[in-house]
Amino acid sequence: MTLDWNYDVDNTTMVEGDAYHCTSGDESDYKLMPWSVPQQPYVDYINGFYRDAFIKNVGHCSNLPKFDGDFVPPWPRGVYKLDKCVANGEGLPEIAPEGYYKIVYKTTGEVEWGFTLIIRVSHKGL
Known part of the structure; x- marks a missing residue:
């Protein structure tokens, strides 16, 4: 994934995300999961x-900003890349059925934008 961040976040910027699961990967088979990031x-x-889940799972395979304490705006502008990430599951649900997950993020505020991630969960070694 490549994200060209050229946007200044302000106090009106809101984030939300929903998770969907299916075993086939077919778009029509995805069902909403009870895991979400509320607005x-x-x-x-x-x-x-x-900080508590996303960066712990993809920080090692990306150049996304990491923070020692609390984040204080502004978010640094730049091109962020995630490359061949394999998540360890830290901060995520302990039990997740194998299959495909579609994570849909939406950001609103001065600018509305979003993205969709498709992730495959399998036993280690597969």
């Missing part, structure tokens, strides 16, 4: 889910 201010998202 929240961007800074709360960064100091919560981003």
Whole structure:
């Protein structure tokens, strides 16, 4: 994934995300899961889910910003890349059925944008 971040977050910027699962990978088979990131201010998202789960799973395979303490805006502009990431599951649900997960993020505020991630979960070694 490549993300060209050229946007200044402000206090109106909100983030939310939903997770869907299916075993086939077919678009029509995805079902909404009870795991979600409820709509929240961007800074709360960064100091919560981003720091506690997202970056712990993809920080090693990306150049995404990492923060020692709480995030204080602005978010650094730049091109961020995630390359061949294999998540360890830290901060995520302990049990997740094998299959495909579609994660849909939406950001609103001065600019509305979003992205969709498709992730395959399998036993180690497959």
